[in-house]
Amino acid sequence: MALMRQDASGMRMVRQGILDEVMGSSEYVQIESARAQVPERLGTLLPMNAGARDDDEELIRLENVTASYGDITVLTDVNWLMTARDHVVIEGPNGCGKSTLLSLIDGENHKGYGQQVFLFSRLKGSGETIWETKKHFGVVSNELHNKYSKGWRVLDVVVSGFFDSVGLYDETGAAQIEGARSWIEALGLQQLETHYYHEISFGQQRLVLLARAMVKRPRILILDEPCVGLDDYHRQLILAVLDIIAQCAQTNILYVTHVPDEQPRCINQILRFSKHSAGGYTVEQLRQDSV
Incomplete structure (x- = not known):
């Protein structure tokens, strides 16, 4: 052995x-x-979000979507459907366009406009603002991780999730403070609430970002390589927490990785990138149990 x-x-x-x-x-x-132990408080917090839902509800639908930068084609003829029953892992090598695909969805990339990108059965760019789009998404990514510089305490970082801002610049209400503290406690971070974000460990920082992403009860939780750089304890903990979120909350998981074996157990759909004959990458949509 x-x-x-x-x-x-x-x-x-x-x-x-x-x-x-x-x-x-x-x-x-x-x-x-x-071995990581999920804080018991998480189990009592999440049922507040739970309730009946239509598993056939369309969350994301892409039809023949393409993305290019100058003469370089990144994505070609991407077709994809994610419904309320789906928790999705996006797999592919570095540089294949995974992050580009996410940016087309969550409002960060203007190339998603004028194409057949549907969010919650509504064509993207049909009158909504970028902030109306962002309210549906919680995000954890290495890019966001690196944006938080010195000066922000853990509570500030989590509260900023209500405003989709990097740092806290808006007036904060009592309900938002309470919501942020609930998630800080749910992830076992209550002793770090007043600590500066840049002074806590890398794994603790990643948990803080997860709390930040969940405070507004997003419809979709986007995790872009969330386990990169983590020690084994925090890797196990984050994957376990994601499984509980998928089970108890009205939040669907959209998980990006280039390590196929590193994903939460809740995943039931795979979006796999492969090279397209016309250039760039396209995707193949698979059920997890068929792979």
Whole structure:
């Protein structure tokens, strides 16, 4: 038997031998003791969002969508349907256009306008503002992670999720403070509420961003490579929390990764990138149980 452990650099073997020896080793005990435990508070918070929903409701529909930058084609003839029953993983190599696809959806990229991009059965660009689009999405990404510089406390970062801002510049109400504190507590971060974001660990920062993404109860939670750079404990914890969100909240998961085995268990649809003969990348939509 080989005992493997995953860290920021990948999988590595820490012990090898017969089963009884490995399970009795100090390495095994250390790994088991470090296994992530989801805070109990999370289970009492999420049912507030739950309720009946139409599994056939269309959340995202793309028809023959293309994206280019100058002479470089990034996406070609992308067709995709995500409904309320779907929790989706987007797979593909670095540079294939995964982040471009996300930006077409959540309002960050103007190339999504004038194309057949439907959000919640409404054609994108048919009168809504970018802020009306953003209210449906919570986002966790490395890009967002790096935007928060010195000066913001953990509570400020989480509250800023109500305003889709990097930092807190708007007047904050009591209900927003209470909502932010509920998520901070739900993720076991209450002792860090007054700490500065840049002073806590990388894994704790990622949990803070997850709380920020969820405070406004988004319809879709976008996670762009959320486990990159995490230690094993925080990787396990975030994946476990995502499964609980998928089960209990009216929030669908849209999870981007270039590591196929690194995804929450709730995933039931795969959007896989592949090269298109005309240039750029296209996607293939698969059911998880068919792969």
